Amino acid sequence: MRQNLLSVLALLTGTLFLFLGNGLHSLLMPMRGATEGYSETILGFFGTSWAAGFVLGCIFARRLVKRIGHVRAFSGFISIIAITALATGIYVDPTFWILSRAITGFSSAATAMIIESWLNERATNESRGMIFSFYISITLLGVVGGQMTVALADIQTQTLFLMAGIYYCFAMLPTLVSNAQSPKPLNEVRLDLVALYRNSPVSFIGILLVGIANGAWGT
Known part of the structure; x- marks a missing residue:
């Protein structure tokens, strides 16, 4: 059991930072949007576009993951999420923000697919429940921690958007520097x-x- 957890330690560490960024950015955008005077419909579209992107990511992202491998795909999609988080802090526009949420949703589906298929391959029948319970606990801890970060700076400034980008950059590092064996390519389903x-x-x-x-x- 301990060996199974150690084999995915880098991935779970990256997952923690990924969800710290997700928790911060997903809460920051509607809060900032409200202060900018966006309507409730526009704020609702932030969530709708993210969900639409997530569905598309579930359908299409697996092809890219299969082609370039888990590690590079994981870092690549997190890079896209980081870029959109930073861009939303630079360019405050409702249409652009809705589009950025769709891109983030697509990339989030890809990262979830990579993380969960990676964990599933490393887990045995005896350790699968324990590993996935750690995974869910880490994601929730990350979301809560990221949301609490909102209180550290003024939402009208770019500071929190920069912090979200930093979280995402940290999320890439553990798997990039780890010497753990990469998972097998995804099966076509x-x-x-x-x-x-x-x-x-x-x-x-x-x-x-x-x-x-x-x-x-x-x-």
């Missing part, structure tokens, strides 16, 4: 929603409703 529904209609509808509720709550 075709998304078939009809077959998924036929296999378990109750679960399909339940997950859909949970997603709708989470989307409304998160927005």
Whole structure:
């Protein structure tokens, strides 16, 4: 068990910083938008565009991950998230911010795919529950810590956007400098929603409703 955790320590450390950035940036944008006088509809689109990008990332990002490998894809997508976080601090515009959230959502789906497939490969049947419980705990700790960071500076300045970018940059480092073996390439899997529904209609509808509720709550 201990050996399994050590094999993914670099990845989990990067995950912590990734979600510190996510927690900070996802809270900062609607707060700053409200002070800029954006309507509730515009603020809602921040969450909607992120979710749309996430769905597209789930469908299309796996091809790039399979082509270039987990480590480079992980760093590349986090770089994109960092760039968008910094850009939103430089250029304050609702249309640009909505687009940036879609890009962030796409990249977030890719990073989640990379992290979870990486953890799943390293875990054994005996350690899988423990490893994924650590993973979920780290993501929640990161989100909470990132959101608390908002209190450290004035949301009207660029400081918090810069801090989010710094978190994301730190998220790339552990896996880049680690000598741990990279995971195997992702297997190609075709998304078939009809077959998924036929296999378990109750679960399909339940997950859909949970997603709708989470989307409304998160927005």
